[in-house]
Amino acid sequence: MNSLHLCLLFSSLLFCVGLGAAFSRNGAIFVLLGVELMLNAANINFIAFWRHLPATATATTGGAAAGAETVTAAGAGVIFALFSIAVAAAEAAVGLALIIAVYRHRRGTDLAESTELRG
Amino acid sequence: MELLLSNAALCLVAVATIATAAVALSLRGIVHATLLLVPAWFGVAAFYLWADAQFIAFAQVLVYVGAISMVALFAVLLTRAGGGAPEPVRAQLSVPGAVVAAAVAVTLVAAVLNTPFDAVAPAGVAAGDAAKVWNPSQPPPPVVPERAVAAIGRSLVEKYIPELLAAGVLLTVALLGAVLLAASPKTDTATGNAA
Missing domain, CATH: 1.20.5 (Single alpha-helices involved in coiled-coils or other helix-helix interfaces)
Incomplete structure (x- = not known):
């Protein structure tokens, strides 16, 4: 067990907390918050592997170019997590707008009662 | 010793974050849940700081604590049902959901624990040289x-x-x-x- 294992256990348990909330809660906002928590767990995995594993792209290039390649390849995990956060922000905005639209239509955000597609 | 301290800090952050998130998502009142998730977002940001990803940590604080929590609170206030009664947890939904989440947790934890990450070597590096590239018993070199x-x-x-x-x-x-x-x-x- 090393610190990469600990990071992955952390993200797995956080993912499952979000999964449990998304499955068992009935309010739409709770489900959305659970999904956000799962997205955060995925971001934690990006950062954990970026931090702990050597960049594989450096080994294949080899030679003197390896040093310069390390900088860009080392940043790839961070860049990926950054774009993932941006997409999560867009998803939260659209999700909460959908919840408001559902509320205006049905006067409630109970997911078990929102069974109609017709709007 | 340094690795032990680093791992202890990671465990502390992880336990605090998971506990806060679990308590927040099992609360009945959604306003309290949204507010209690703020420390969980901060905990994830603390993990990013631990992993030397300062840029992502500040992006996390800005986006999640600053934007998503506030937007969620706005949504809560705009969709308040007349009486403002706390939404009940459905008993018939929550047990299978918790069982599935626990099963996924057991699967993921077993998979992580059974994966020897020490054996992972970059492509093109012989297995014997992998220890020179990355030694898992040492903390990774700090990023400036x-x-x-x-x-x-x-x-x-x-x-x-x-x-x-x-x-x-x-x-x-x-x-x-x-x-x-x-x-x-x-x-x-x-x-x-x-x-």
Whole structure:
């Protein structure tokens, strides 16, 4: 067990907390918050592997170019997590707008009662 | 010793974050749940700081603590049912959901614990040389924060400029769509009723 294992256990348990909330809660906002928590767990995995594993792209290039390649390849995990956060922000905005639209239509955000597609 | 302290800090952050998130998502009142999730977002940001990803940590605080929590609170206030009674947890839904989540947790934890990450070697490096490239019993070398942030900023506007533009377009379209979805459709219903 090393610190990469600990990071992955952390993200797995956080993912499952979000999964449990998304499955068992009935309010739409709770489900959305659970999904956000799962997205955060995925971001934690990006950062954990970026931090702990050597960049594989450096080994294949080899030679003197390896040093310069390390900088860009080392940043790839961070860049990926950054774009993932941006997409999560867009998803939260659209999700909460959908919840408001559902509320205006049905006067409630109970997911078990929102069974109609017709709007 | 250094590795032990680092791992202890990680465990502390992880336990605090998971416990806060679990308590927040099992609360009945959604306002309290949203507010109690703020320490969980901060805990994830603390993990990013632990992992020397300062840029992501500050992005996390800005986006999740600053934006998503506030937008969620707005949604809570806008969708408040008349009496404001706390939403009950459905008993028939919560037990299978918890069982599935626990099963996924057991599977993931077993998979992580059974994967020997020490054996992972970069492509092109012989298995015997892998220890020179990365020794799991040592903490990874620290990243110089200023240099890392500068490198991220430079690669965002040089190497990843199409992705950055695509993310900007995505955010614009998503926010416009959100406004259209959430805007009060008075004119639409008026014409719909007339038709």
